[in-house]
Amino acid sequence: MGLIRKVVIALTILTALLGLILYSIWLWLGYEHIPNRVSNVESLKDASFDFIIVGAGTAGCVLANRLSADPNNSVLLIEAGDVFGPASIVPLLSTTIQQTRFDWAFRTTPQKYSSRGLINNQQFLPRGRGLGGSGQINYMLHFTGIKDDFDRWERLGAHDWNFERMKPYLDRLERGTDGVEEASEGHCQPELEDDEMFETTDEQPLLNMCSSQPSTTSTDMKHSIQPPSWHINPVDADENLLAKAFQDASSELGSSHDFRAARYNIRNGIRWSSYHGYLRPAFGRSNLQVLTNSVVQRVIFNNQNRAQAVIVQQTNAENFLTIRARQEVILSAGAFQTPQLLKLSGIGPAIELKRHGIPIVHDSPNVGQNYFDHLNMPLFVSINTTASVTVDKILNVLNLWNYLSEGTGIFSTTAVAGIGSPRLSKYGIILFGMGSVDEKALRHVSNLKQDAFRAHFPLYHNSSQEGFLFLNTCHQPKSRGAIYLRDRHADTHPFINPNYLKDKFDIECMSAAIRLAARTVETAPFRRMGAVIHWPKAKSCSNFGPFVEDFRTNKPSDRYLECILRESALTGHHPGGTTAIGLHSEAVVDNQLRVNGVSGLRVVDAGVFPAPVSGTPNSVVIAVAEKAADAILIAGR
Numbered sequence: 001m002g003l004i005r006k007v008v009i010a011l012t013i014l015t016a017l018l019g020l021i022l023y024s025i026w027l028w029l030g031y032e033h034i035p036n037r038v039s040n041v042e043s044l045k046d047a048s049f050d051f052i053i054v055g056a057g058t059a060g061c062v063l064a065n066r067l068s069a070d071p072n073n074s075v076l077l078i079e080a081g082d083v084f085g086p087a088s089i090v091p092l093l094s095t096t097i098q099q100t101r102f103d104w105a106f107r108t109t110p111q112k113y114s115s116r117g118l119i120n121n122q123q124f125l126p127r128g129r130g131l132g133g134s135g136q137i138n139y140m141l142h143f144t145g146i147k148d149d150f151d152r153w154e155r156l157g158a159h160d161w162n163f164e165r166m167k168p169y170l171d172r173l174e175r176g177t178d179g180v181e182e183a184s185e186g187h188c189q190p191e192l193e194d195d196e197m198f199e200t201t202d203e204q205p206l207l208n209m210c211s212s213q214p215s216t217t218s219t220d221m222k223h224s225i226q227p228p229s230w231h232i233n234p235v236d237a238d239e240n241l242l243a244k245a246f247q248d249a250s251s252e253l254g255s256s257h258d259f260r261a262a263r264y265n266i267r268n269g270i271r272w273s274s275y276h277g278y279l280r281p282a283f284g285r286s287n288l289q290v291l292t293n294s295v296v297q298r299v300i301f302n303n304q305n306r307a308q309a310v311i312v313q314q315t316n317a318e319n320f321l322t323i324r325a326r327q328e329v330i331l332s333a334g335a336f337q338t339p340q341l342l343k344l345s346g347i348g349p350a351i352e353l354k355r356h357g358i359p360i361v362h363d364s365p366n367v368g369q370n371y372f373d374h375l376n377m378p379l380f381v382s383i384n385t386t387a388s389v390t391v392d393k394i395l396n397v398l399n400l401w402n403y404l405s406e407g408t409g410i411f412s413t414t415a416v417a418g419i420g421s422p423r424l425s426k427y428g429i430i431l432f433g434m435g436s437v438d439e440k441a442l443r444h445v446s447n448l449k450q451d452a453f454r455a456h457f458p459l460y461h462n463s464s465q466e467g468f469l470f471l472n473t474c475h476q477p478k479s480r481g482a483i484y485l486r487d488r489h490a491d492t493h494p495f496i497n498p499n500y501l502k503d504k505f506d507i508e509c510m511s512a513a514i515r516l517a518a519r520t521v522e523t524a525p526f527r528r529m530g531a532v533i534h535w536p537k538a539k540s541c542s543n544f545g546p547f548v549e550d551f552r553t554n555k556p557s558d559r560y561l562e563c564i565l566r567e568s569a570l571t572g573h574h575p576g577g578t579t580a581i582g583l584h585s586e587a588v589v590d591n592q593l594r595v596n597g598v599s600g601l602r603v604v605d606a607g608v609f610p611a612p613v614s615g616t617p618n619s620v621v622i623a624v625a626e627k628a629a630d631a632i633l634i635a636g637r
């Protein structure tokens, strides 16, 4: 190599490193500056607030903005964690936050029907801990549900949460602040009956449920400083070969297939969570205070069962402090910790509360029940075309430079290129364009045993391997699990049992997704890329395949698919349902999200979903929180 070339490369590397350092400092300064942060909980000793919001996650950040937009409301937002570090905003680095101090790092109880290829049959369940919550560690995929998701909610007893009522909130998010997206892009899908089979014909007429007119919410609240903002950034299929092949494959599979390039909540290459879109614009409002590094231990009630205050403990402090709420306490601690907090506060199944010696405020048998999650089955596909993210490309300083200088390139997304499903089906596939995987990193976040990992990723040692994963998923799984208290402490992780794959329907549904992935790989756009599926050769499934015939036809047996699903399907990170809305007094919350059996207490987070949405839930959590904020503000007038 010539001297001049060496000097140019050295200078490029130096400039990139310098840029990275300056960029990190700039971000760090911006992140740390929270004008209304309460640094010492003792200063709140005799304070009281109209609203106390517990948890500054996806939902909590929305509520903090919307409730404090009215200067007459005083609002306290309490978060167990701190401000996330700069790595959280670089999309490709999302998984590096897992199992750091910004992750609660829950894990399931050993699973009976699934997770056999995972150490101790346990799934790792990351949850964000800090301002932004799980929205600050998630993969930023944007989706606002389909019509049937919300109509199902209504059928399950969530009166007023059907598609028609949710649409104004969903449309507002779909439009985004940039106006990049059309209102009809995301959730305008045909109706789907619960008992419908997995697929339909190509000729099936589609109902257009979307209005072309921009809609407004029932109350358009005035925001005193900056209004919230939401950004949607689609993968450009003209630039991303995998996204292009995915879209083109869909036309070959038939018009009933809806395959799209992925859409992210990313702005100029930077994560755009509800922390960015909602909480930060509210910084500086004198009626909003933000208390970080503080864990709410429980809610306390007066003689009439009215929520009066919360008990808080700041990290490293010995004392507990009681902070009073004049109007409402709102629990937004997420689908695992909100039911835990309710139980610690005396609202839950009497028998469980008695076992832990917790005084019963209200016997509510469904707190912590109805827990659902999506599962993803990874299927590795190698290609002979340069199109994917590889370990070598991540380590290439020019890619880092592209990101730092223009916010583009492989660092600017999480490598998910496309998402698709047959219309009117309950399953789908996600194209995750990661060709080579780092064994240590992936096992570290998935808990896969070494042999199970290598059965799935036979080419794991090749750091320049091109390829992708199809993540095969069931959108409407029927298995349900539960959350139980381990002890009486808010800091102790509860028992989390999702009962993955308990219901046989989920096996059939996920198998249908895998077969769709196999058909997609056989389409011309993927054949041109040299796509080959590597059917996992898991030892425990060797009696069922994959056989030579399966390799040739890509049609493995039902028993083989069931075996690999029970072996190594991984959490989709979408827990919900544990404090579901319902019509009956035994439901945890009513249709205004008020906790049944007490007053002055609401739940607003993914736990209130009565059933899953048919894709990623984060933007729907935001829509739910927006609708809840309207209800709270109207009630307070």
Ligand SMILES: Cc1cc2nc3c(=O)[nH]c(=O)nc-3n(C[C@H](O)[C@H](O)[C@H](O)COP(=O)(O)OP(=O)(O)OC[C@H]3O[C@@H](n4cnc5c(N)ncnc54)[C@H](O)[C@@H]3O)c2cc1C
Pocket (backbone or CB within 6 Å): 054, 055, 056, 057, 058, 059, 060, 078, 079, 080, 081, 126, 127, 128, 129, 130, 131, 132, 133, 134, 135, 137, 138, 139, 140, 141, 142, 143, 294, 295, 296, 297, 332, 333, 334, 335, 337, 341, 490, 572, 573, 574, 575, 604, 605, 606, 607, 616, 617, 618, 619, 621
């Ligand atoms: C790894 C990962 C990837 C994901 N990818 C996507 C994706 O691509 N697209 C998508 O749409 N969704 C995705 N999700 C799901 C999505 O992020 C969640 O559904 C959503 O963030 C849930 O919001 P929430 O408000 O219910 O809870 P959270 O955002 O989890 O907020 C709960 C907050 O409460 C705080 N808290 C808990 N207990 C207490 C307490 N006792 N005191 C004080 N504070 C407390 C927590 O620290 C946290 O900040 C992903 C999730 C994960 C973990």
